[in-house]
Amino acid sequence: xxxxxxxxxxxxxxxxxxxxxxxxxxxxxxxxxxxxxxxxxxxxxxxxxxxxxxxxxxxxxxxxxxxxxxxxxxxxxxxxxxxxxxxxxxxxxxxxxxxxxxxxxxxxxxxxxxxxxxx
Numbered sequence: 001x002x003x004x005x006x007x008x009x010x011x012x013x014x015x016x017x018x019x020x021x022x023x024x025x026x027x028x029x030x031x032x033x034x035x036x037x038x039x040x041x042x043x044x045x046x047x048x049x050x051x052x053x054x055x056x057x058x059x060x061x062x063x064x065x066x067x068x069x070x071x072x073x074x075x076x077x078x079x080x081x082x083x084x085x086x087x088x089x090x091x092x093x094x095x096x097x098x099x100x101x102x103x104x105x106x107x108x109x110x111x112x113x114x115x116x117x118x119x
Contacts, residue, residue, distance in 0.1 A: 010045055014053035015060075022062055022073055023084045029075040033063060 004010050021027040033039070036054065040047040054071055057063045061079055065071050074080065099109055 004045075011049045011052040011056065014039075014043065014045075014050060015056050018053070018057055019060075019062055019083075022080060023087055027073050029073050029077055029080065031073045033071045033073070035070065 004013050018027070018033070027033075033054075034042070036047050036050045040050045043050070054063065054065075058065060058071075061076065062074055062083075063071050064074055096106060096109065
């Protein structure tokens with residue numbers, strides 16, 4: 001049984017899952033990724049879907065392929081950290097916009113976070 005959403009292509013969901021693991025520190029620079037067949041079997045998807053996801057991740061700079069050895073997380077720490085910071089900013093901006101739709105200001109958010117920090 002898979003956990004994929006129907007409104008987004010599966011390969012893009014795989015891309016986001018792998019990127020999330022890289023940016024979240026679950027996968028580290030230089031870590032070897034599962035093979036296409038291993039990941040396809042684990043996720044219960046067609047190997048072509050995983051191949052397409054890996055090609056996209058490589059195109060974006062998150063992974064590198066070493067012929068006859070496998071695929072690895074990029075060792076470009078500056079790139080990974082920059083992407084991580086961009087993701088943090090994007091998430092915060094989305095959160096603030098969502099809260100503003102409910103009439104909550106940035107000052108309200110900050111006050112709430114300070115209050116939560118003291119509890």
